Amino acid sequence: MKEIIWHGRGGQGAFTAARLLGEAYALKDDSYVLAFPSFGPERRGAPIRAFTKLDEKPIGNRSEIKKADYSIFLDDTLFSEQAFGELKENGKILLNTKKTYDDPRIIAIDGDSIAERYLGMPITNTILLGALSAVSGLVSSDEIAVAISQTMPQRIREKNIAAVNAAYEEAAL
Amino acid sequence: MAKKFLSGNEAFAYGVRLARPQVISAYPITPQTIVVEKLSEFVEDGSLKAEFIHVESEHSALSCAMGASSVGARAFTATSSQGLLYMAECLPYAAGGRFPVVMMNANRSTALPWNIYGDQRDSISQLDSGWIQAYAENAQEALDLALMSFYIAEHKKVSTPFMANLDGFVLTHTYEVADVPTQEQADEFLPSFETENKMSLTSPKNLAFSAGPDTNTFFKYKEHIGLLNVKEAVAEAEKRFAEIFGRQYSGLTESYKTDDAEYILITLGSISGLVREVVDKLRNEGKKAGLLRLRYIRPFPNEEIADALKNAKAAAVLEKDISFGNEGTVYSNVNSALHKAGISIPTSNYIGGLGGKNISAEEIEYIFSDLTRKKSEVKFLGIGGEDSGS
Numbered sequence: 084m085k086e087i088i089w090h091g092r093g094g095q096g097a098f099t100a101a102r103l104l105g106e107a108y109a110l111k112d113d114s115y116v117l118a119f120p121s122f123g124p125e126r127r128g129a130p131i132r133a134f135t136k137l138d139e140k141p142i143g144n145r146s147e148i149k150k151a152d153y154s155i156f157l158d159d160t161l162f163s164e165q166a167f168g169e170l171k172e173n174g175k176i177l178l179n180t181k182k183t184y185d186d187p188r189i190i191a192i193d194g195d196s197i198a199e200r201y202l203g204m205p206i207t208n209t210i211l212l213g214a215l216s217a218v219s220g221l222v223s224s225d226e227i228a229v230a231i232s233q234t235m236p237q238r239i240r241e242k243n244i245a246a247v248n249a250a251y252e253e254a255a256l
Numbered sequence: 257m258a259k260k261f262l263s264g265n266e267a268f269a270y271g272v273r274l275a276r277p278q279v280i281s282a283y284p285i286t287p288q289t290i291v292v293e294k295l296s297e298f299v300e301d302g303s304l305k306a307e308f309i310h311v312e313s314e315h316s317a318l319s320c321a322m323g324a325s326s327v328g329a330r331a332f333t334a335t336s337s338q339g340l341l342y343m344a345e346c347l348p349y350a351a352g353g354r355f356p357v358v359m360m361n362a363n364r365s366t367a368l369p370w371n372i373y374g375d376q377r378d379s380i381s382q383l384d385s386g387w388i389q390a391y392a393e394n395a396q397e398a399l400d401l402a403l404m405s406f407y408i409a410e411h412k413k414v415s416t417p418f419m420a421n422l423d424g425f426v427l428t429h430t431y432e433v434a435d436v437p438t439q440e441q442a443d444e445f446l447p448s449f450e451t452e453n454k455m456s457l458t459s460p461k462n463l464a465f466s467a468g469p470d471t472n473t474f475f476k477y478k479e480h481i482g483l484l485n486v487k488e489a490v491a492e493a494e495k496r497f498a499e500i501f502g503r504q505y506s507g508l509t510e511s512y513k514t515d516d517a518e519y520i521l522i523t524l525g526s527i528s529g530l531v532r533e534v535v536d537k538l539r540n541e542g543k544k545a546g547l548l549r550l551r552y553i554r555p556f557p558n559e560e561i562a563d564a565l566k567n568a569k570a571a572a573v574l575e576k577d578i579s580f581g582n583e584g585t586v587y588s589n590v591n592s593a594l595h596k597a598g599i600s601i602p603t604s605n606y607i608g609g610l611g612g613k614n615i616s617a618e619e620i621e622y623i624f625s626d627l628t629r630k631k632s633e634v635k636f637l638g639i640g641g642e643d644s645g646s
Contacts (some may be wrong), residue, residue, distance in 0.1 A: 102431050106261040109433045116261070116433055122287075122373060122425040122612065143529025145426045146614050 085221055086148045088169060089133040089208075091157035093126050096208030100155075101133035103212055106230035107222040108137045119140050130161055137221060153177055153215060157194070157207050177215055179207045190218055192254055201246035202239075209243045213250030224251045258436050263425040267395035267434045268360050268420070269294035271402025273304045274442035277332040278449075279324035281309040281317045286372050287424040288336040288362035295332075314339040318346040318357070325355035325366075326463055328454035330406060333357065336424060337364035337378045339394075343380060350417045350480060351386025353464050354453055356409035357417045359387075360402070363576070364424040365526070365611045372422030373612020375576040376525065380585050386479055388418045388486050388572045389554040395432040398422050400503060403437075407446055411489035415453060416482045423526040423576075425612065437501055445500050462541040486555050491533070509555035510549040513539065514564045517546025519627040522590055523574040524550040527608075527615055531574070534620040545624050556589050562597030570602045570627045574620070576609040583634045602630040609635035 087104065091097030105118035107227040114137070120131040134148045150171045156162045159180035166176055167188065178184070179194035192214045194207035201210075209231065216224050228244045235243060262270065269291045280299070282292040298304035307324075311317045314335050321331040335343060340361055350357050361379050365371040379389060388409065392398040401420050409418040422428050437445075455463060467475050467546075487508060494505045512532055514520055521531055528549040538545040548564045548571075550557060565571050571594075573587040582588070587605035594603065606623050608615045619637050626635075 102261070105431055109259065109261045114433065117430055118261075118432075119430040122429060124372070141529070143531075143533040145430060145526055145529065146616060164261075213449065 084136055084142065086139040086151045086171075087135040087137075087215070088148050088151040088154045089135070089156065089157070090161045091131055091133075092128045092161070093131050093207070095157045096206055097131055097157055098133040100157075100208035100212045103134045103209065103227065103230045103234065104135045104222060105137070106234060108224040110226050110229060113139050115140060115142050117145060119145075121147065135150070150174070153219060155211050155215060157211055175218065177211060177218065179211055190214070190254070192250065194250065197246055197249050197253065201242050201249060210246050210250040214254035216247070217251045217254035224248055225252035260434055260436050261431055262395055262399075262570075263290065263429055263431050264392070264395045264398050265290035265362070265429070266294055266574050267399040267432075268402045268422060269298070270436050271399040272332055272358075272360075273298050274403050274437060274439060275308050275358075275406045275446055276304070276330065276448075277379075277406075278329040279307045279309065279321065279331045280333070280448070281320035281324070281331070282333050283311055283314050283317045283335070283339060285314070285336045285339040285479055287364060287374070287428045288334050290428070290546065291334050291360055291362070312341040315346060318343040318350060318359070320358045321359070322350045322353065322355050324348065325350075325357050326353070326455055328449065328451055328456075330410075330449040331357045332359070334360040334362070336362040337366055339631045340378045340382065341366060344385070347385035347387060348384055348618065352461070354415040354474070354482065355417060356406075356415055356451075358402075358405045358409055359417065359419050361419050361421050362424045362428045369611075371611040372424075374426055375610045375612065376421070377577040377610075378417060379421050380575075380577040381576070382419075383554055383585065386416065386483065387554065388414075388416055388483065388552070389421065390418070390420045390552045392427065393526055393528045393549065394427070395430070396434045396503075397437065398427065399434050400497065400501070400505070401598065403442060404497060406449070407493045407496075408486060408489045410449055410451070411485070411492070413485040414482050414489045415451070416479070416486070421525065426524040429556075441500050445496060446539050461528050483555050486552070505551070507560065508550070508552040509560040509564065510551055510554070511564050512547040512549070514546035514548055514568075516544060518544040519571045519624055520546040520548055520565055520568045520571045521620070521623060522548045522550065522571060522586070524553065524586065525576070527574065530615070530617055531620055534617055534624070538621070538624060539562050542569060545626070550586065553586065553589070556593065558593040558596060561590055561593040562599055565594060565599060565601065566597070568601055570604070571603045572623050572627050573604055574606045574608055574615070574623060576607075578607045578610070587634070602632050604632060605634040606637055607634070613638055
């Protein structure tokens with residue numbers, strides 16, 4: 084099973100990204116997915132987490148993920164050393180940041196700049212999803228595009244798909 | 257059929273739409289809200305031709321559904337927790353009136369302390385209301401149960417309201433892959449609602465009447481028989497369902513590796529998936545573990561439990577409720593089933609998941625290892641605070 088934790092602030096679309104990843108993976112044959120947010124009241128700006136579990140057989144464990152294959156931060160103010168504690172061995176952190184890191188466990192991507200170019204607002208959920216696709220191969224950018232087309236409102240589909248592709252290109256380098 | 261990525265609430269709403277209810281009356285409450293939001297969208301976009309009635313309370317929601325049923329309409333409502341308790345007065349009303357309303361309950365803790373998370377104390381506290389009670393494990397079963405619940409409730413030998421329970425958040429808010437049948441298949445499965453138990457100008461009869469001491473027992477006995485007949489109606493519905501949709505269900509319970517199991521854990525709802533994984537792990541280690549999942553607890557599956565446990569050395573009941581001052585209610589019911597069947601094995605009770613507390617794989621393994629001590633005890637999982645023992 085592949086397990087992904089999404090970190091964001093309320094309003095940044097962390098749960099939407101968790102769901103889009105699941106929706107994209109569900110396009111494959113014999114795929115099983117659970118996608119859910121950290122449960123409870125929601126507030127804009129408050130730290131939230133969301134979870135995606137992907138497998139080829141039914142998933143019985145509905146608990147929050149403790150150790151992830153990928154831990155993704157839409158907002159680098161939420162990132163701290165504690166993040167390494169929730170990684171599996173060889174797990175990776177995908178970080179939206181303008182900073183650079185030497186740590187091989189961290190993949191840094193300047194999602195805000197891509198967001199500015201393609202979306203005109205600092206929302207990086209689909210951008211980090213595109214980057215995840217490039218570094219993990221869990222889903223293809225085409226599958227993400229289908230997932231976006233199935234679930235997002237018409238007016239934001241095309242630009243989000245373009246942003247996913249741009250992030251994919253950048254992360255694949 | 258179409259594969260869709262849906263939350264438990266959404267899956268249930270799709271199932272309800274396929275059943276073509278004519279009246280939906282509901283009042284929103286977390287974590288049930290999305291099922292009625294989704295249904296209101298279906299009504300708005302014309303894909304569901306139903307009267308959607310915004311009511312001012314849960315008491316009115318069920319009263320309204322009951323009124324609709326009494327004129328022969330297929331009626332649906334949904335609630336959770338305090339909402340279910342607020343409509344409690346209407347629950348035996350609907351059951352005693354033999355109005356086959358279907359209600360989804362998103363299982364949530366009851367106050368105080370205030371808590372919006374999932375446990376099963378809300379529905380289990382209403383076991384004696386005369387309603388059928390079923391518990392879904394995942395989104396697919398939730399969708400399928402939505403469709404089957406109308407068939408079972410409206411069955412001529414049953415004519416009893418149906419409460420379909422989904423664990424709050426862990427099931428209602430988790431997205432999964434589910435097959436959504438076509439409307440043509442659903443129509444083949446579920447005929448339109450026909451009943452003699454309705455107000456009619458051409459065939460007037462007395463409904464929702466009084467019955468004094470002389471006749472009351474007669475009606476209560478008939479109500480009891482109606483609930484007992486659910487077993488037959490479930491079997492019929494599931495056979496028909498498998499023929500049309502190709503998905504199999506196993507009646508009031510589901511046994512997993514119980515045939516040769518020495519230690520069996522009995523539970524209900526969405527935690528069953530994790531128990532199944534733990535059973536597989538223990539089996540790999542050579543330990544004879546098994547799971548018995550209660551899909552229905554009214555009617556209570558007495559025979560199925562006795563049959564599954566007849567060769568076991570010990571059994572445990574894991575449930576998300578507590579009857580304060582005694583023990584978990586499901587545990588009491590299980591012990592009664594065993595006693596009636598003359599099965600005398602140690603049984604233990606584990607109270608877990610209260611107020612949404614996570615139940616871990618480690619805790620389930622602990623239950624199985626604890627069972628080998630063959631003691632009859634009631635234990636709380638993960639108490640925390642100053643009484644923290646486990």
